[in-house]
Amino acid sequence: MSEEKGNISRRDFFKGAAAGVLGGTALGMGLFSYSPMRKRFFPETKRKLQEIGVVKSLKVTNISETSWFENPVLMGDIKKAGGLLVNQYSYNWPPFGDGSGLGKGSYERGLAKIKHLIPHDLEAAWATTEKLSVSPQNAGGFAALIEVEEMGGRKRKFLLDSGWSYKWMHESFKREGIDQMLKNNEIEAFIISHEHFDHYWGAPVTFKYAPNIKTYIPDTFYPEGLDYLKAAGHRGEVVKVKPGTVNSIIPGMATYVFPVPIICRVLGEQSIYVNVKDHGLTSITGCCHFGIIQFAETAFKEIKYEKDQLYGIYGGLHISPFEDWDPKYDDLVLSLGKYKFQKIGCNHCTGILCAKKFIAAGYPVQQGTARFRSKDTAYLGNGDKIGYGVEI
Amino acid sequence: MERFGAGYLEERKLVPRWPQPIPAIVALVLTLIVFYASWWIFQDPRGWMRMYTPYVGYMYTRWWLIMLIWMVYIFNYWPFKRAWLEKTHPVVKGAILTAISIGILLILIKGFFVALLGNFGIAYFNPENLMKLPRMTEFFALEYASLACLMFAAIASWLSPAWVVACEEVPWQNMNQPAKGISILVATFFLSTLVYFMTMHSHMGILYYPWQYFTSIAPPYWEKFANTVSGNFHVSWIMCCTVVVWTVETIWERFPFKLIKTDWLRRVVAFFGIIAFAWAMHFFLYFAQELTWGPAIRGTRLINAPDWRWLHVGEMAVFFLVPALFLTFYCNNWPRRFSLPVNVLVRTGITLAAAALLYIFYYKTSHDFLGTQKGFMHEQQFPMIPTIWLINIWLAHHWFMDNWPGWKMVPKTAEEMAAERAHEEVQIEDTRWSPALGAGLAAGAVGGVLLYFIALKVLPWAYKTIDVLPK
Known part of the structure; x- marks a missing residue:
């Protein structure tokens, strides 16, 4: 009898306990998970403050931002x-x-x-x-010439991306004198932001003039992209930049690869940080698929930069590349102000609508001239230039 | 009196043709083959119709789920007669009923949303009307219209079954079909419309430039609380509601709500209790992401963006639903030997573990066979599409095909039905509150809270330890 009674008690206990576990867990989930107290469980943000050096000034020439017409x-x-x-x-x-x-x-x-x-x-x-x-x-394409003035006065040139259409990029290179610079080995490295058609497929236009140019690619290319590098005529050194590491190019300039999945089956994007003396950090991006705020937050965690100030932006910001919109883009427009960028040179996949929203929000957007098939003065167009630490 | 499909699911007995786990394995293999073939035909970006654009395929997937729920849970297979349901070969039955569900689906999308609502109500349901906007492309006109339709579907996929599971079809439970079905459909559709306007319409209102201040609340009222203006905040809790409704209906056997004796109280508590559980899930799964990936940063894209984190809550919840349904449909809701709360707890534990494994398996492998991209977050990828697509196939297999070929459908006898009812009454009585449960309940509640805090410590460690996305 006592054994039976004991069994019944045990059964009741487990029955109650099972119901209690479900209820207690649900209670914890519901009451604690979104309360301010939860923040005590967040890991502390430790800044690595990696030194990348400093440059005197930076100039960017927009060779082409019209990826498609x-x-x-x-x-x-x-x-x-x-x-x-x-x-x-x-x-x-x-x-x-x-x-x-x-x-x-x-x-x-x-x-x-x-x-x-x-x-x-x-x-x-x-x-x-x-x-x-x-x-x-x-087909058009995206490409930019980056000119860095070192603290000692030496000027160094880099090419970011090589567009899409051979024909359009050839014309654009000629217009800005890039073909001659490549021929003369004035441009010391070619930085490919990502594998997308409008940034990468025009690579033979660069390699026609400088087949041995040192080339930086994200270490996330698909086999087709890797094969095309050789097929396009490249014979020089290839640096595959690993995601999540600061890759120094020269003192004051580094690249960083974000391993982001992107539309049209592309993975990873490489972007550039330039630390401008007495001004702060400038970002140069091809498309910025990871988002400019993520770029800024990564810089904050990884890099030491002048005055702890985010200074400039150049390039595509991938907000409304197809003139589409989504409320999450408004989150970006509403939030960008608190990062206090001082000079915004956006174009390409930023979208005209987004540039107009930036201007309406009072952000320091440098407007363009809408020449050479660029469509709107709301942002920097083809042939336009912008300076950071130097006025142009 | 001629009988239709009312009570068919409760009155059918599925007899396994072979000892378990063979029928479950056969069902899994067969449905996965159908899943992959149909995925390739309809959804895969490398396949034939390529509807995973993504929103077009997403919309049809969500609404197909609701068509299945309407046909079975709301209309009880009407107008098909009981004799037809019992005697027709499962494959023929499955083909006919699935074809009808697709037919209704197309009529609903093209007829109701695009032609009727999109032309005489709200322009954004019709892509042709959206094309009149400056700079709008055909692609995004179709994507935006599909997005609006699928947001409506998210709400309907919660409220339609909730009216049956929680509210027990009141006040129409004694009506015949189709009057009952029409009544529940109209009521839940009306409620869905209300919830849509209060949760999703403002998302659509700021999708266009300039913000539609005069037709929607802009910026939306949830902005500060959710840390985003995106309607994904609502997609999150509404998806959790859908998942909790089906959890309560399947592995929980309507526990704990069915312990309440008073009819009206049970129904009210069940309806709002499901919402309360869903909000607990909604907050916890968001917190789980904060613990593994760090706090969300407003304005970022991809994995750190609050809008995506909220969406991912819904996605994670659906990963939980997949094993829950498998356990019920193909494993006879194992285990059944313990008391109801212990059975429910064990099934929940199994489902949680299976959901975690499925989540890891999905992100490790889906890019290799679904035509998608590697990565947790891609702005154009939604794991809810393949998971709900698989659930749809299981629903069609379980509801329309009686789990053929692993099981044979045999109508239950009157004695079997009576014995089942008696067993359930005993089970409910056995589980109702008595002081003997007090000690266990208190210890369990403390244990549950502890379990929750242990999970908070384990999650970041597990995420760091398990290499979900190998290089």
Whole structure:
């Protein structure tokens, strides 16, 4: 009898305990998880304050920010090919067109049509791919010339990205004298931000003039991207920058790779930090897929910079690249002010609408001239220049 | 009197053709094959129709789930007769009922949302009307309209089953079909519309430039509390509500609400209790991300953005739903040998562990076979699409095909039904409050709180230890 009684008690205890565990856990989850007290569980932010050196001044020339000329054409292609997750090499865009139609292409088949022509005869290569590709007339590209003045007065040049269309990038390089600078080895390194068509596929235009140029790529390229580096005519040193590490280029200038997944099956983006004497840190980005605030927060954690001041921004900020919008972009517009950037030179995938929202919010946006097919003065257009630590 | 499908699920007995776990394994393999084939045909960015644009595929996935719920839970298979449901081969039945669900789905999207609501109510439901905006592209017009539809679906996927599970179909529970179904549909659709306007419409209102101050609350009222103006804050708790409704209905067997004797009180407590559990989940899963990835930073993109963190709460909740449904549909809600609270606790533990494993498996491998990108966060990727797609297939398999071929459907006899009811009454009586439960309940509650705080310490360690995304 007593044993039976004991069994019943044990059963009741477990029954009650099971219900209690569910209730107690739910109570903790509900009452504590979003209360201010939860912040005691957050890890402390430790700043690494890594020294990257300092430069006297920085100048950026916008070689081209018009990655594509007609947004409806690009988005029409993306829509018909199956949306934003489709592999970029299968769109059948130039230079990887193989004549099989939208969304049916491949890197290997497309490259086979022009491989024998790059980089020495880009005119013929583009003429070939124009016939086989979808929307070749819509291709433009993103590229920027970075000129750094060291503390001792020495000036050093770097190329960020090489655009998309061989034809457009060739014209843009000529317009800004980049072809001659590459030929003369004045540009000492080529920094590729990421593998996207509009930043990377025009690489043969750079390698035509400087096949041995030292090239920095994010260590997140897909096999097609890595193969194209060689196929495009590069013969020099390749530095694969690991995600999450500060990669020093010269004193005062470093790159950093964010391992972010990006539309059209691309992974990772490399961006540039430049520490300008007496001013602060400037960011130079191709697309900034990780977000400019993430870039600023990473700088805060990783790098020591002048006056602990975030100073300048140049490049695409990837907010509304297709003139689309989302309330989360408003979060960025509303929050950017507290980072107190002093000079914003945005363009490309920032989106005209976003640039206008920045201006309306009173941010120090340097406006442009809307020349050479750039569409709006709300941001820095093709051929426009901006200085950091120096007025232009 | 001619009988339709009312009570079909309760009155069918699924007899396994082979000893367990063979039927469960067969069901899993078969449904995964169907999942992958249909994924390739409809969703995969490398596949045939490529609906994972992402919002188009997302919208159809969410609404298909609701079509299945409507057909089975609200309309009880009406207009199909009981004899047809019992005698038709499961494959034929599955094909016909699935085709009908797709037909209704298309009528609802194209007819109700796009043609009716989009032309005579709110322009943003119709992509053609959105195309009239300056600089709008066809792609984003379709994506935005799909987003609005799928946000509505998120609410309906909570309220439609909640009216059956929590409110027990009141006040129409004694009506015949289709009057009952129509009544519940109209009521839940009306409630969904109210909740939509209070939670999602303001998100849509600031999606366009300039902000639509005169037609929506801009900036939305939740901005300070949620640390974002994005409606993902609401997507999060509403998805948790959907998950909790189905958890209560399946592995919890409507525990603890069914212990309440008074009908109206039980229904009210169940409806709001589900919301309370969902909010606890909503806050905890957000906190879990703060513990592993650090506090969210407003204005950032991707993994640190509050709007994505809230969305990911809903995504994590759906990872929990997948094993919960598997346990109920294919494992006969194992275990059943203990008291109800212990059974519920053990199943919850199993489901939690399986959900964690599924989460790790998904992020380790999905980019290799779903045509998606590696990474926890991608602005155009939603793990809710494949997980709900799989759930839809399971619902069709379980509700329309009687778990064929692993199980055979046999109608329960009157004696079996009576014995089942008697067993449930005994089980409820056995679980109701008595002073004998007091010590265990108190110890369990303390243990539950402790468990919660232990989880807070374990989570960051587990995240650092388990290499979810190998290089």
